[in-house]
Amino acid sequence: MSRFAANLGFLYAHKPFEARFAAAAEDGFKGVEYASPYEWPAHVLAQHLQEAGLQQVLINTPAGGADAAGVRQAWAQGLRGTACLVGQEKAFRYGVELALEYAQALACPRIHVMAGVATAADAGDRRTWLHRLAWAAEKAASNSQHPVTLLLEAINHVDMPGYWLHTQAQAFAALQEIGHPHLAMQMDFYHCQMTEGDALAQWQRYAPSRLVQHIQIAGAPGRHEPDVGQLPWQELLVALDEAAYPGWVGLEYHPQTTTTAGLGWLKQLHL
Numbered sequence: 001m002s003r004f005a006a007n008l009g010f011l012y013a014h015k016p017f018e019a020r021f022a023a024a025a026e027d028g029f030k031g032v033e034y035a036s037p038y039e040w041p042a043h044v045l046a047q048h049l050q051e052a053g054l055q056q057v058l059i060n061t062p063a064g065g066a067d068a069a070g071v072r073q074a075w076a077q078g079l080r081g082t083a084c085l086v087g088q089e090k091a092f093r094y095g096v097e098l099a100l101e102y103a104q105a106l107a108c109p110r111i112h113v114m115a116g117v118a119t120a121a122d123a124g125d126r127r128t129w130l131h132r133l134a135w136a137a138e139k140a141a142s143n144s145q146h147p148v149t150l151l152l153e154a155i156n157h158v159d160m161p162g163y164w165l166h167t168q169a170q171a172f173a174a175l176q177e178i179g180h181p182h183l184a185m186q187m188d189f190y191h192c193q194m195t196e197g198d199a200l201a202q203w204q205r206y207a208p209s210r211l212v213q214h215i216q217i218a219g220a221p222g223r224h225e226p227d228v229g230q231l232p233w234q235e236l237l238v239a240l241d242e243a244a245y246p247g248w249v250g251l252e253y254h255p256q257t258t259t260t261a262g263l264g265w266l267k268q269l270h271l
């Protein structure tokens with residue numbers, strides 16, 4: 001299962017977080033991703049990765065907060081990133097710098113930069129978003145020991161109402177406008193299917209640009225295993241092969257029963 005990564009925020013959810021690394025390795029995964037490493041010291045997570053023989057393939061910037069306590073509370077407070085929120089300059093910069101520190105400690109090459117949810121108090125601003133992404137990309141590029149690629153992910157409004165970045169077209173236009181080699185696209189086929197209705201067509205539209213550098217997958221609707229629902233998951237995996245997609249596919253779904261029992265769709269691929 002060389003290119004499939006277990007999302008430890010979603011999979012093995014019945015186990016304590018620390019135990020999910022070994023569980024993923026036992027199921028044959030070589031890579032893991034999770035949105036928020038910030039509840040644990042980076043060296044503790046690095047130890048879990050090393051003991052389980054896993055690579056960290058993706059983390060997110062914090063959901064919000066301009067200091068350590070703020071970062072820990074942000075998700076529960078309903079924050080989902082700060083990049084487009086005008087009033088959140090300090091939190092945005094703090095979050096990017098913290099994410100870069102964690103990425104280096106975990107040898108993680110990709111960071112998803114969360115855009116934020118528009119509110120009545122802060123509606124979000126495209127120019128602010130683009131300007132901050134350009135600043136963050138320069139930061140990500142400037143660490144010669146561990147350069148990182150920053151990713152933009154469109155998230156659907158059923159799961160995350162008001163999320164600023166919700167279409168592939170928005171992400172693609174921003175990337176073209178900024179044109180920075182350390183900025184790329186994270187295409188989550190579940191969100192794609194929920195918002196645009198045709199994940200395969202979206203993949204075919206954006207694949208030639210080579211800007212899609214991380215993929216996530218779940219069945220739609222429902223966000224269970226890819227073979228539950230209408231997602232054309234087999235055609236999508238064939239299309240990734242045809243395009244020689246070199247990256248990871250993160251399994252970001254809520255298993256219907258247990259994670260291991262629900263891996264039949266993957267095992268049948270004989271990887």
Ligand SMILES: O=C(O)C(=O)[C@@H](O)CO
Pocket residue numbers: 035060112153155188191216252
């Ligand atoms: O919700 C998703 O989809 C993600 O990939 C997360 O990173 C956002 O929390």
Ligand SMILES: [Mg+2]
Pocket residue numbers: 153188216252
């Ligand atoms: Mg996702």
